[in-house]
Amino acid sequence: MAFLMKLAFVILAAGKGTRMESDLAKVLHSLCGKPLLAWVLETARALEPQRVVAVVGHQAEAVQDAVRPNFPNTEFALQSEMLGTGHAVMQAEVLLGGFEGDIIVTCGDAPLITEATFRSLAQIRESLDASAAMVYATEENPGSYGRVILDDSRTIVQKIVEFKDATDEEKACQTVNAGTYCFRAADLWQFLKGIGNSNKSGEYYLTDVVGLMTEAGKKVAAVEIASREMVGVNTRAELLQLETELRAEGRCGNA
Numbered sequence: 001m002a003f004l005m006k007l008a009f010v011i012l013a014a015g016k017g018t019r020m021e022s023d024l025a026k027v028l029h030s031l032c033g034k035p036l037l038a039w040v041l042e043t044a045r046a047l048e049p050q051r052v053v054a055v056v057g058h059q060a061e062a063v064q065d066a067v068r069p070n071f072p073n074t075e076f077a078l079q080s081e082m083l084g085t086g087h088a089v090m091q092a093e094v095l096l097g098g099f100e101g102d103i104i105v106t107c108g109d110a111p112l113i114t115e116a117t118f119r120s121l122a123q124i125r126e127s128l129d130a131s132a133a134m135v136y137a138t139e140e141n142p143g144s145y146g147r148v149i150l151d152d153s154r155t156i157v158q159k160i161v162e163f164k165d166a167t168d169e170e171k172a173c174q175t176v177n178a179g180t181y182c183f184r185a186a187d188l189w190q191f192l193k194g195i196g197n198s199n200k201s202g203e204y205y206l207t208d209v210v211g212l213m214t215e216a217g218k219k220v221a222a223v224e225i226a227s228r229e230m231v232g233v234n235t236r237a238e239l240l241q242l243e244t245e246l247r248a249e250g251r252c253g254n255a
Contacts, residue, residue, distance in 0.1 A: 005122055006101025007049040008185070010092045013037050013108030014057025014079040019234045025059040027108040028066055029233065031243055032252035036233055037063065039111030041071045044104070046115045053095050054108065055079050055088045084203030086195050093192070099185050102126070105206065106180040110232045111242075113180060117225050121182035124155075124221045131187040131218035132210060134160075135178040137227040145176035146207060150222055157220040160207045164200045177207065178230035187218065 017026025027037035037054070044052055052071070056063045057079040067074050077091040089105055096103060102122050106113060117135060125133035134157060136148040147170050149159040160177055161170050188209065195208040210220050233239045246252050 005126060007047060007122060008051035008096055008099050008101060008103045009044045009049050009053065010089055010096070010103055010105045011037070011040055011044065011052070011054045011108045012085060012088050012105070013054045013063060014082065014088055016058040017109070017234070020236055022236070025063055028059070028063060029239055031111055031233070031239060032246055035066055036111050037067065037108040038070065040106060040108050040113065041067065041074065043113060043115050043118065045071070047118055050101065051075065051096060051099060053077055053092045055091055057082060083197070084201070085206040086192065086204035086208060089206055090192060090204070093189055096185065097189060101185055102182050103185050103188055104180070104182045107232060110179065110230060112231050113229050117180070117223070117229060120223050121180065124223055125182045125184065128219060128221045130221040131213045132181055132183045133221035133223060134181045134210065135223050135225045136175050137178050137225055137230050138174050139176050139227060140174065142174050142176045147171065147173040148175045148177050148222065149173060150175055154224070155222055157210060157222050158214060160210050162199070162205060162207060178225055181206070187213065
């Protein structure tokens with residue numbers, strides 16, 4: 001069913017996926033007979049967005065060749081250096097800088113995120129007149145995930161912080177960043193220009209855009225999702241485990 005708002009997607013698909021211990025680009029690894037990236041593209045397509053941009057890097061040509069036959073309207077932005085999620089989104093500005101609407105940013109290696117989550121993100125951003133909205137999950141043992149600090153209503157983000165840069169008090173927080181956002185396009189490009197890489201990784205974090213927005217008094221909304229939706233695939237063992245689960249649930253079709 002078409003989404004009524006003007007909507008674009010930026011799908012982050014540039015990483016090599018070193019922990020996969022494979023020369024194949026991470027998003028091209030097969031889950032139930034189709035690339036990880038295809039799962040995300042299919043879910044995005046269900047909302048009939050005006051634009052879909054995949055940010056590619058490692059094996060960029062192979063990723064484009066794999067996507068074009070089934071997703072011919074996908075556009076591609078090249079991230080030639082792996083300098084973080086914020087840097088990846090910067091590469092999409094050439095294509096989407098003039099887009100007027102909402103931009104959902106999500107990961108190409110998280111195949112279980114749902115159409116309902118994408119819709120909820122865009123709807124809450126609009127209904128609260130927020131500059132952005134993001135998803136979070138509650139984890140009993142949150143490990144090294146980035147933490148999301150919420151207000152008492154658990155609908156407004158006060159701060160998000162990468163695990164590497166978190167204080168002990170922040171690390172004790174169980175609400176974690178699930179890695180998908182919806183931005184009012186104009187606000188995204190405005191605040192993206194302000195982020196830097198003065199952190200322990202030397203990378204440009206997309207999370208810093210949220211920080212700049214909240215510091216400027218802009219509203220950032222939050223949507224809680226089930227932990228399973230944020231599952232990313234980082235190793236071949238995780239890929240096998242996920243396929244086993246999906247087959248048991250009858251979600252692999254005839255693949």
